[in-house]
Amino acid sequence: MNDMIIELNQLTKRFPVGSGFFTALTDINLEFGKGEFAGLVGPSGSGKTTLLNIIGSLDVPSDGSATVMGKSIASLNQKQAANLRNHNIGFIFQTYNLLPVYTVYENVEFALLLQNMSTNERRKAVMQALEWVGLTDKEKSKPSMLSGGECQRVAIARSMVKKPEIVLADEPTANLDSKNSHHILQTMQKLNEELGVTFIFSTHDEKVMQYLKRKISLADGKVVNDELVSMLQ
């Protein structure tokens, strides 16, 4: 197995609801190695997004531990968590979350602005990322001028431009038609194979599942199945 870059031990997440708590994740034990192309699958409310948020240091576990790139998520302060996200983790959202006032180029460049790179280095990296997703001709367009598929490709470029170790994709194809979904997934698959980036999806889309190499099924906040798809096939 590859080196483990994500380790989740006895991870539990509870949210306060009224006077009590709602338990979104219970005793999750998972490990992800470098270069995995894995998916958290399950119905709505099964805890997929919550788990991605914790891995992405946007949230912390209530119990147990989550260690990402050797760092315990619960022990990180705001600045350290931000630093981890900026350098090691890329996010792809269902609704793209592109910044509407920026051009495609600027949206992709954004992640690099926090890394004190020179303008030339940034330009090179952004153009390379846009090339990966086939959008070099749209660098000056605003998100409002793009189709849904193009927006998601910009989001992929944005998540990949800083060459992170992990990309977390939350329902990346939910707003896309079949053709665009396959295009997006093929792009991500290619980046996974060529750059060795770990992709973790949260999805209940059958199209996404076709591409996964590892499928982790969640139900009611618990892992009910964890299988390597390619081995099964």
Add this chain to the structure above:
Amino acid sequence: MLALKLAYKNLLGAGLRTWLNVSVLSLAFVLIIFYNAMIDGWNRQSRNDTQNWEIAQGQYWHPSYDKYDFYSINNAHQKLSDEANSLVRKGVLVPELLQQATIYPQGRMQSIQLRGIPFNQSVLKLPTAKLQNVEDEVKVIIGKRMAKAAKLKEGDGVLLRWRDKNGTFDAVQLKVATVFNCDVAEADNGQIYIDYLTMQQMMGLDNEATLLVYDDNKNPVITGWEFKSADYLLKELDELINSERISGMVVQMILLMIALLAIFDTQILSIFRRKKEIGTYIALGLTRQQVVGVFTIEGAMHSVLAALLGAAYGIPLFLWINSVGINFGSADMGITIAERVYPFYSVGLVLATILVVLISSTIVSYIPARKIARLKPTDALKGR
């Protein structure tokens, strides 16, 4: 730098909303600067005029002289000492003899203050050269306000009645040599200027004066006279102008508050509507404090854009106003104010205004932005 760049981009990206706020704020900017420049311009002009027409660098007063006590004025006079006479000869001291008297224009009786002043003085701008008497004519000069009040004009004659030092009434026919135009109400209202020597003879007060106008900065002690500096003599004018400034400030503050309220409202709306964007910033690696910074700078940048916009239309407007002045016409308000006031824009005034607007807009931007620091990134990403 990043926060500045982001804020700038976001502001421009907000389009009309930004420009509406910026327009209102720039209007506040321009009006605050204009109003204060008007006050400063009025202040400068009034001080200059008062010094040029009435007080020069200061006055030496007879100890009993009180310009507001008409009953004491007739007794407030004394002889000039040798040192005072020496300064008069040097041209830095102008003696004035003041007495109450009465004129009878068109058969009406009107109390006036008769001011004896040497016709050859050059310290004050009063056209005293016109006081030089020819033959038996007793020439006087009066200001436009006095002329209007007494319905007198250049060349008119008017009967003057006064009491000399012994209390004996006497009278003489005066001739108005000229009517001068002066912005200093105190040097004009109820004042009739006559040659100093002629007045001494009329009153029987040889070599005596009520006050001495001084036009130097050495302020020597002259025995028997109390020196009143220009600042002391201008104190009332300063207080009046400052009270105008304060009352103006209330209006300026209201205007500024309206503009700031618009920014505050925009900030609250922004934070409410842009939660997903806030979540995205955090997911991309900004800390919550950095996002607070971005939103605060974004709000504060309204004032920078407002300053630029204000400069774009304010500078040409101010230059034009400065070339024509603001006409206060013949409105005689009994205070020293020029017919045309020219605003005075100092660097200090502009910088202070920019600073006040910048600081206040930063504060009103920061207050709602603090909410971001308490926002959970996961909720923000969902737009909650």
